[in-house]
Amino acid sequence: MERTLFLAQRISAIILGPLVLVHLGLILFAVRNGLSGAEILSRTQGSISWSVFYGLFVLSITVHAPIGLRNILQEWTRVSQRTINIIALLFALIFLALGLRAVVAIV
Amino acid sequence: MNKIQRETQELTVRIWRGKEDGKLVTYQVMSRENQTILDIITEIQRFHEPSLAYRFSCRVGVCGSCAMTVNGRPRWTCRTHVKKVSDEGILTIEPLRNLPRIKDLVCDLAPFIDTWQRAGAPFSGTKTRKDAPALVDPNSSTRRAAEAGLQCINCAVCYSACDVVNWNRNYIGPAGLNRAWTLVNDVRHSNRKQTFDQAFGKGGCGSCHSHGNCTRHCPIELNPSESIAGLKQIAFKGLPKDV
Numbered sequence A: 001m002e003r004t005l006f007l008a009q010r011i012s013a014i015i016l017g018p019l020v021l022v023h024l025g026l027i028l029f030a031v032r033n034g035l036s037g038a039e040i041l042s043r044t045q046g047s048i049s050w051s052v053f054y055g056l057f058v059l060s061i062t063v064h065a066p067i068g069l070r071n072i073l074q075e076w077t078r079v080s081q082r083t084i085n086i087i088a089l090l091f092a093l094i095f096l097a098l099g100l101r102a103v104v105a106i107v
Numbered sequence B: 001m002n003k004i005q006r007e008t009q010e011l012t013v014r015i016w017r018g019k020e021d022g023k024l025v026t027y028q029v030m031s032r033e034n035q036t037i038l039d040i041i042t043e044i045q046r047f048h049e050p051s052l053a054y055r056f057s058c059r060v061g062v063c064g065s066c067a068m069t070v071n072g073r074p075r076w077t078c079r080t081h082v083k084k085v086s087d088e089g090i091l092t093i094e095p096l097r098n099l100p101r102i103k104d105l106v107c108d109l110a111p112f113i114d115t116w117q118r119a120g121a122p123f124s125g126t127k128t129r130k131d132a133p134a135l136v137d138p139n140s141s142t143r144r145a146a147e148a149g150l151q152c153i154n155c156a157v158c159y160s161a162c163d164v165v166n167w168n169r170n171y172i173g174p175a176g177l178n179r180a181w182t183l184v185n186d187v188r189h190s191n192r193k194q195t196f197d198q199a200f201g202k203g204g205c206g207s208c209h210s211h212g213n214c215t216r217h218c219p220i221e222l223n224p225s226e227s228i229a230g231l232k233q234i235a236f237k238g239l240p241k242d243v
Helices: A002-033 A037-044 A048-076 A079-106 B003-008 B037-047 B110-118 B143-145 B157-162 B165-166 B174-184 B192-199 B211-216 B224-237
Strands: B010-017 B023-028 B067-070 B073-076 B091-094 B100-101
Touching: A002 A037, A002 A048, A002 B224, A037 A079, A048 B211, A048 B224, B010 B037, B023 B037, B037 B067, B037 B091, B067 B100, B067 B110, B073 B157, B073 B211, B110 B174, B110 B224, B143 B174, B157 B174, B157 B211, B174 B192, B211 B224
Parallel strands: B010 B091
Antiparallel strands: B010 B023, B067 B073, B067 B091
16 A cells, blocks of 8 residues: 555656646746636637646646655655544545536636 | 864863763863774873763773763763864763653663664564574575664664654664664564564554664664665565575
8 A cells, every 4th residue: 555655656747747847847838817717718718638737637646645745744744644544535535526626617 | 283282272071970960060171183982981080080970891892881961962971072073162961861861971872772672673583493593594684684684782872873763763763674674684584574473562663753862873884774674664664585
């Protein structure tokens, strides 16, 4: 289990690296005319490639961030392992739900 | 400064007395041309404080018994010269960090020794006494990797220096994982996979933050950080092949 999570976090980090760079570049590009929902949707809506890009982004974060959160809770709190696993899983579900909702909106 | 002047100077030595709820007690000791921290502690025990408890054995850096915290850093006291670590004539000597205190400068090493077992440390051979000794090529990659970590003297300096151990007592720590690394590279060991699985289990090498305090403080200049990094790489690449 620990080894699987270790590998999952590293592999998701490898995927996230370039995605984050593109995402940051996109933000700089996108805010030229002010940042509004309508402005963003006018550029992204209907784009399959951006949907795939952010879909992969969301899935990677869903794997990566909760494992990191689990490690932090293990190291810095005295909460039981079972509770920590549940908290990490809940965060994963929240990231997945919020992220996919946003991705669906731009399709 | 001539020799007579130096011998008339005094060192201020603050030593931890008691258990967890103890306190630092100050002693004045003559400063000499050539003395180690262990020399100082022995002098205090013999001439100032007969009830002072501390551990030592070989006095020459082989046995790993005399490690303590000196001016905030874990060190082997028998090979640490006062001149090297004295802070303007003041020495503060405490027991090792991250281990339960028994009395004065003596720690209970059981939790540290236990980590060796948890890291899958027991060697399990594949041959019997009737077989010929295994032939191990000293130039093979596995043997060279094992060789780099083999000389550990179990002094617990790395365990004491490690911040991850400090905040997570379930973490196996550098010495145990370094031992696991030597075993997964030992072609004579029958349980290499099991050793690796244990070293990568709960509190295993995945918990290491690569701070490098173990490597920085190891008195015999081993590199447990590299051993732990090697274990992490096995998760991706599989057990090392003997080439």
